[in-house]
Amino acid sequence: MTKVEVINKKDFTKTQEEVLERFMEFQMAMIEKDSVRLDEIMSESYTLTHMSGKTQTKQEYIDxxxxxxxxxxxxxxxxxxxxxxxxxxxxxxxxxTLDAKVYGMKGTWTLHSVQSMEKIDNKWYMSKWEN
Structure with a gap:
């Protein structure tokens, strides 16, 4: 079984498919703790807002x-x-839905996510993730 799955997927245009594939790549880099890949996928101005309301910069999140x-x-x-x-x-x-251990708590959380992305030099980058 794969570590990143998509369910209830619709028929997408080529561009929409590129966006989804890039988000899946981002999820896999999080799982694999691949800091180089995360750095490449996230824009320099990236921010993540956690369920708790805490907001992190790109570097804080990677760290x-x-x-x-x-x-x-x-x-x-x-x-x-x-x-x-x-x-x-x-x-x-x-x-x-993430199976994770965050701040010492192990569990499965479903996040109602909104991911903003921007295309720079023909590649999609994560710019903001809100939960």
Whole structure:
């Protein structure tokens, strides 16, 4: 079984498919604790807002993944809805269920996620994740 799954997927355009694949790549980099890949996928201005309301910068988020504060084991992306706003901006909305250990608590959480993405030099980058 794969560590990143998509369920209830719709028929997407080529551009929407690119956005979804990039988000899946991001999820896999979180699970694999691949700091180089995370750095490549996230824009420099990236922010993540946790369920608790805590907001982190790109580097703060990567640091907590790498030091074991945030541990991700599996991701299920349910019913992704992708809106292309312009040629260079996209919004991915989905219920993302993460099997994780975060801040010492092990569990499975479903996040009602809104992921903003931007296309730079023909590649999609994560710019903001809100839960």
């Amino acid at each position: 907590e993944i790498m030091d074991g504060t945030l541990n991700y084991y599996k991701s299920i992306i349910d019913n992704p809805q992708i809106t292309i706003l312009e040629e260079t901006k996209a919004i991915l909305k989905a219920d993302v």
